[in-house]
Amino acid sequence: MISARYAYLQTRISLYAGQLLGLGQLNALIDRPYEADTRNAAGTNALEQYSVELDQNNVNILLQELAVLMRPLSGAPRELLNYWAHRFELGNLKAIIRGKMSNQPRSAIEEKLQDMGEFTSLPLNELLQSDTPAELLRRLEQTPYIDIARQARQLLEQGEALFALDAALDRRYYAGLARRGATIDKSSGDMLRTLTGNIVDRVNLVWLLRYRFAYNMSPAQAYYLLIPSSHRLLPQQMQQLAQCASFAEAIDKLPAPFDKILAGVRDTTEVTLKLEQENWRVANNILRSSSFNIARALAYMMLRERDLRRLRAIVSGRSMHLGAAEIRSALGLAGNGVANV
Amino acid sequence: MFKPLSMQRIELSLLKEDAPHAALLLANYGSFDPEISEILPEQFPELPGEAYRLEYSETRTHLDKILAHYEIDVPETVDAPMQTVTPQQLTETGVWLKSVWGKCSEVQEGIHRLSEEHRHASQLLRALEQFSDINIDLTLLQKKSSLLDVRIGTLPRTNIRRFEEALALAGFIAIEFSTSEEQINVVIAGPAGQTQEIERILQAAGWRTMEIPAEFHGSPDEVRRELSENLARLSEQQAQENARRLAEPSKENLRERLLDAAHILSRAAPYAELAGLMRGRGALASMSGWIPVKQLPQLKKMLATSFGDRFVLLVRDPRADERLRVPSAIQHPGWLQPFASLVLNYGVPRYGEIDPTILFAITFVLMFGMMFGDVGHGATIAFAGIMLRRRLGQYSTLAITIGLSSTVFGLLYGSVFGFEHLLPALWISPLSDPMRMLGVALAWGVAFILLSGMLTIRNRIADGRMREALLDSHGAAGLLLYLGLLSAGWQYADSGRTGMAPLLAVCAALAIMFVHSWQQNRELATGERLLIAAIEGYEASMTYISNTLSFLRLAAFSLNHVALSVAVFTVANMLQSTGYWVTVVLGNIFILGLEGAIVGIQTLRLEYYEGFSRFFGGDGRKFRPLRLGNKLVASG
Numbered sequence: 009m010i011s012a013r014y015a016y017l018q019t020r021i022s023l024y025a026g027q028l029l030g031l032g033q034l035n036a037l038i039d040r041p042y043e044a045d046t047r048n049a050a051g052t053n054a055l056e057q058y059s060v061e062l063d064q065n066n067v068n069i070l071l072q073e074l075a076v077l078m079r080p081l082s083g084a085p086r087e088l089l090n091y092w093a094h095r096f097e098l099g100n101l102k103a104i105i106r107g108k109m110s111n112q113p114r115s116a117i118e119e120k121l122q123d124m125g126e127f128t129s130l131p132l133n134e135l136l137q138s139d140t141p142a143e144l145l146r147r148l149e150q151t152p153y154i155d156i157a158r159q160a161r162q163l164l165e166q167g168e169a170l171f172a173l174d175a176a177l178d179r180r181y182y183a184g185l186a187r188r189g190a191t192i193d194k195s196s197g198d199m200l201r202t203l204t205g206n207i208v209d210r211v212n213l214v215w216l217l218r219y220r221f222a223y224n225m226s227p228a229q230a231y232y233l234l235i236p237s238s239h240r241l242l243p244q245q246m247q248q249l250a251q252c253a254s255f256a257e258a259i260d261k262l263p264a265p266f267d268k269i270l271a272g273v274r275d276t277t278e279v280t281l282k283l284e285q286e287n288w289r290v291a292n293n294i295l296r297s298s299s300f301n302i303a304r305a306l307a308y309m310m311l312r313e314r315d316l317r318r319l320r321a322i323v324s325g326r327s328m329h330l331g332a333a334e335i336r337s338a339l340g341l342a343g344n345g346v347a348n349v
Numbered sequence: 350m351f352k353p354l355s356m357q358r359i360e361l362s363l364l365k366e367d368a369p370h371a372a373l374l375l376a377n378y379g380s381f382d383p384e385i386s387e388i389l390p391e392q393f394p395e396l397p398g399e400a401y402r403l404e405y406s407e408t409r410t411h412l413d414k415i416l417a418h419y420e421i422d423v424p425e426t427v428d429a430p431m432q433t434v435t436p437q438q439l440t441e442t443g444v445w446l447k448s449v450w451g452k453c454s455e456v457q458e459g460i461h462r463l464s465e466e467h468r469h470a471s472q473l474l475r476a477l478e479q480f481s482d483i484n485i486d487l488t489l490l491q492k493k494s495s496l497l498d499v500r501i502g503t504l505p506r507t508n509i510r511r512f513e514e515a516l517a518l519a520g521f522i523a524i525e526f527s528t529s530e531e532q533i534n535v536v537i538a539g540p541a542g543q544t545q546e547i548e549r550i551l552q553a554a555g556w557r558t559m560e561i562p563a564e565f566h567g568s569p570d571e572v573r574r575e576l577s578e579n580l581a582r583l584s585e586q587q588a589q590e591n592a593r594r595l596a597e598p599s600k601e602n603l604r605e606r607l608l609d610a611a612h613i614l615s616r617a618a619p620y621a622e623l624a625g626l627m628r629g630r631g632a633l634a635s636m637s638g639w640i641p642v643k644q645l646p647q648l649k650k651m652l653a654t655s656f657g658d659r660f661v662l663l664v665r666d667p668r669a670d671e672r673l674r675v676p677s678a679i680q681h682p683g684w685l686q687p688f689a690s691l692v693l694n695y696g697v698p699r700y701g702e703i704d705p706t707i708l709f710a711i712t713f714v715l716m717f718g719m720m721f722g723d724v725g726h727g728a729t730i731a732f733a734g735i736m737l738r739r740r741l742g743q744y745s746t747l748a749i750t751i752g753l754s755s756t757v758f759g760l761l762y763g764s765v766f767g768f769e770h771l772l773p774a775l776w777i778s779p780l781s782d783p784m785r786m787l788g789v790a791l792a793w794g795v796a797f798i799l800l801s802g803m804l805t806i807r808n809r810i811a812d813g814r815m816r817e818a819l820l821d822s823h824g825a826a827g828l829l830l831y832l833g834l835l836s837a838g839w840q841y842a843d844s845g846r847t848g849m850a851p852l853l854a855v856c857a858a859l860a861i862m863f864v865h866s867w868q869q870n871r872e873l874a875t876g877e878r879l880l881i882a883a884i885e886g887y888e889a890s891m892t893y894i895s896n897t898l899s900f901l902r903l904a905a906f907s908l909n910h911v912a913l914s915v916a917v918f919t920v921a922n923m924l925q926s927t928g929y930w931v932t933v934v935l936g937n938i939f940i941l942g943l944e945g946a947i948v949g950i951q952t953l954r955l956e957y958y959e960g961f962s963r964f965f966g967g968d969g970r971k972f973r974p975l976r977l978g979n980k981l982v983a984s985g
Contacts, residue, residue: 114407137410139450142458155505159555172553183507226546232515232553236508247518 199303205239376619398624405621678972696967718754720906725766727755767914794900822889830858
C-alpha cells in the first residue's frame with residue numbers, strides 16, 4: 009500500500025537525485041579556468057546584486073522542487089516538508105524586524121526579502137506597511153508568531169539587543185521541526201527522526217559552543233537558549249558541556265559519536281562544517297539506500313540545498329577571483345579524507 | 350459577445366508636464382489597460398513619476414490604515430475626477446495623513462496595552478484559585494534577602510522543562526503552581542548574588558514578574574475582589590477608548606478631511622499606477638497599453654481636445670508572438686453575468702479565443718434541467734431565485750434560469766414534487782424507458798464533444814497553431830478518430846459488423862497523430878519516442894470513449910431523481926395521513942437540497958472537464974482598464 013501511495017514520490021525523488029552534484033563535478037567547476045567564465049568580476053554593487061539574485065534563484069529552485077515532491081503527500085508528511093520551507097520565511101521575518109527596529113526604509117527591507125511564492129504564509133505587505141516597531145509587533149500578533157511578537161515587545165521595552173529575538177525565532181523553528189519529525193508514522197518515522205534529530209544536534213552543539221566560548225554566556229543561559237529537543241546529544245550531556253571552562257575541554261568531553269566526528273577541530277566554523285558533512289552523509293545514505301519513505305524527500309531537499317549553496321559559494325568565490333584552494337577551504341572540501349558528500 | 354473585443358496597442362508620447370493630466374484622462378476614459386512601455390530604456394532612460402508613485406504608495410497605506418482605524422467607508426464616486434493632483438498636494442496630504450496615523454497608532458497601542466493588562470489580570474485571577482496549593486508563606490516572596498533570591502512570575506508554557514534545567518545549572522529551583530493554555534505561573538528560588546545571570550535567562554524565556562498584592566496572605570477574598578474590580582475597570586477603559594476612537598472623526602471635520610484626502614488619492618492613483626510603467630527622457634514621457642479598437646476614435650478625439658497637437662499616438666495591431674499578453678475584454682449582458690463568473694472561475698479566455706459564456710449558459714441550463722426535471726422543484730428554485738434576488742445578487746438569474754429549465758423538463762417528464770401521475774408526461778417518464786434516456790444522453794454527449802472539438806480547431810487556428818489544429822489528438826485528426834469510432838460503434842450496434850470506412854478513418858487518424866507526436870518529440874530517444882507516439886493514440890481513443898460515456902450521467906441523474914422520489918413515497922405510504930405528508934415534504938426538501946446541489950456540481954464538472962479542458966485555454970489576461978480608484982500601487 010505504502011509502495012503504491014509513494015510511487016510517484018519515489019520516482020520523482022530518483023529523477024531529481026540524478027541532478028545532485030558529485031565531488032568530481034564540483035572540482036571541475038572550482039578548477040575551471042577563469043577565462044571560461046562569461047561573467048567577470050564587476051563592481052561591488054553589481055556583485056552584491058548578483059549574489060542576491062543567486063540567493064533568490066536558489067530559493068526558487070528549492071521551493072519549486074519541494075512543491076513537486078509535496079504533491080502526492082497529505083497530513084503530517086506534507087506538513088513536515090512545508091515546514092522545512094518555512095525557514096526561508098523566518099529569514100524574511102528577521103529582516104523585517106531588524107529593518108523596522110533600525111528604522112530602515114521599506115525599499116531597503118524589501119531588497120532583503122526572499123520571494124516565497126505559494127509558500128508565503130506571513131502577511132509581508134502588512135508587516136512592511138507598519139511605521140513603527142510597536143505597530144509591526146501589533147500586526148505580528150495577528151499571525152501565528154504571536155508568542156514571538158509578545159517576547160519582542162518585552163525585549164523592546166527593556167531595550168535589549170535583537171540577538172535574543174533571533175535566537176528565539178531559530179529555537180522555535182528547530183523545535184517545531186523536531187516535533188513534526190516525531191509525529192510521522194513508524195514506516196518513515198525512524199529515518200525522519202534521524203534526519204531532523206541530526207539537524208537539531210548539529211545546531212545545538214554549534215550554538216552551545218558559540219554561546220559559551222564566543223559570546224561568553226553563563227552555562228545556564230547558554231543551555232537555556234538551545235533547542236528544547238535532542239537526538240543523540242542528550243540534555244545531561246549538553247549540561248555537562250555547558251559547564252566546561254574552555255572550547256578545547258568541551259571538545260575533549262564530547263560523547264560518542266561526536267568525539268570521533270569532531271576530533272581535532274579548532275573552532276565553531278570547523279564544527280559546523282564537520283557536522284554538516286555528517287548530516288549530508290546520513291542524508292545521502294537515506295537517499296541512496298532506502299526506498300518508499302518520506303525521509304528520502306527531506307534527504308533530497310537537504311542535499312539539493314547543499315549543492316545550491318556550494319554553487320553559490322563557487323560563483324561568489326570566482327567572482328572575487330579567489331584561488332581554487334580558498335574556495336575548497338570555504339566549502340569544507342579541502343584536506344585529505346574529505347567524504348564524498 | 351462570442352469572443353474578446355479586438356484590441357490595439359497604443360504608445361502615447363507627450364510632454365512630461367501633461368502626463369498627470371493624460372493619466373486622469375485615460376482613467377476617466379475607462380478603456381485603457383496600461384502595460385510597460387515598449388520604448389527601449391536606452392532611448393528613454395528616465396522613470397518620470399517614480400517619486401510620485403512612492404509618495405502615493407506610502408500615503409495610500411496611511412489613509413487605508415486610518416480609515417480602518419476609524420471604521421470609515423469611502424464612497425465609490427470620486428469628486429472632481431479631472432482635477433490633477435500635483436506632487437506638492439500629494440506631499441502635503443501625505444504629511445498630514447502620516448501625523449494623523451501617528452496619533453491613531455498611539456491610540457491603538459493604548460488599546461493594545463489595556464487588552465494585555467486585561468489578559469494578565471484575568472490570568473492572575475485564575476491563578477489566585479491555586480495560590481493555596483503552594484506550601485510556603487507567600488509574604489516571603491516580597492521580602493528582600495541577602496542569601497535567598499525568590500521571584501514569582503509567569504512564562505509562556507513552551508520550553509518550561511528547558512527553563513527548569515537551565516535554572517538548575519545556576520543552582521535555582523522552579524515550582525510551577527498554576528497553568529493555563531498559554532502561560533504558566535512559577536516561583537523560582539536560589540542563592541542571591543547571581544542577579545545578572547538569572548535575569549538573562551528570565552529575559553530569554555519571556556518571564557513576566559507577577560506583582561503580589563501586599564494583603565494577599567491575609568485575605569484572599571479581598572485580593573479576588575480587588576482583581577475583579579481591576580478587570581472591570583480595564584474593560585470599562587477599553588470600551589471608553591473604543592468609543593473615543595469612533596467619535597474622533599466627528600471632531601474638527603476630521604471625517605470630511607479624510608474623505609477629501611481619499612478623493613485626492615483616488616485622483617492621484619492613475620498617474621501613480623502609470624508611473625511604474627512609463628518611461629521618459631528630458632521633457633518627454635511615454636506610456637503604453639491596450640485599448641479596444643472600437644474605442645480608438647473616442648481616445649483620439651479626447652487627446653486632441655485636451656492636448657491639441659502636443660502628443661504623438663502610435664497604434665498597432667497585436668503581434669502573433671504577444672497573443673498571450675493581449676488582454677481579453679469581454680462584454681456580456683447582465684443576465685449572463687453569473688454564467689460569465691463560472692467561466693472566469695475556470696479561466697480567462699485568451700485573446701482571439703472563443704468566449705464560451707453563451708454556449709456554457711445554454712448547455713448548463715439544459716443539462717441541469719435534464720438531470721433535475723421536476724415542475725415543483727424547478728418552480729421552487731426559480732421562485733427562490735426571485736425572492737432572494739437581493740441576497741443572491743447576480744446569481745439570482747442563474748437560479749431562475751435553471752429553475753425554469755427544471756420546470757420545463759418536469760413537464761416533459763410529467764413529474765411534480767415526485768408525483769408522477771398528476772401531470773401527463775409531454776415526452777417521457779424517465780423510469781418508463783431508461784434505455785431511451787441513456788440513448789438521448791449519449792447523443793447529447795456526442796454533440797457536445799463534436800462541438801468542443803470544432804471549437805478547439807477554431808481556437809488553435811486563431812492562435813496560429815495550424816499544425817496542432819490539424820494533426821493533434823484534440824484537433825482535426827482527433828475529430829476524425831472520434832467520428833470513426835462513433836461510426837464503427839453505430840454500425841456494430843446496428844448490424845453486428847463494422848464497415849471499412851470507419852476503420853480506415855480510425856487508422857488514418859491514429860497514423861496522423863502518431864506522425865505528429867513522433868515529429869514533436871525529436872529530442873527524445875527512439876524507444877521513448879515510439880512509446881509516447883503509440884500511447885498517445887491509445888490514450889486519445891480511450892479519452893474520447895470515456896468522455897462520451899461520461900454524459901450517461903445526464904440520464905442516470907434523471908433516473909436517480911425519479912428513484913429518490915419513489916423511495917420517499919414508499920416510506921410515506923407506510924405512514925398515516927399526517928406522517929405521509931410530513932415524509933413527502935421532508936423528502937422533497939432533502940431531494941431539493943442534496944440532489945439539487947449534486948446535480949449542479951455534476952453539470953459544472955461536465956462543462957469544465959468534458960468541454961472547457963478541450964477547447965478553452967483559460968490562460969488569457971483579463972482586461973483591467975486604468976481607473977480612478979482607491980487602491981494601492983504595487984511597489985517595485
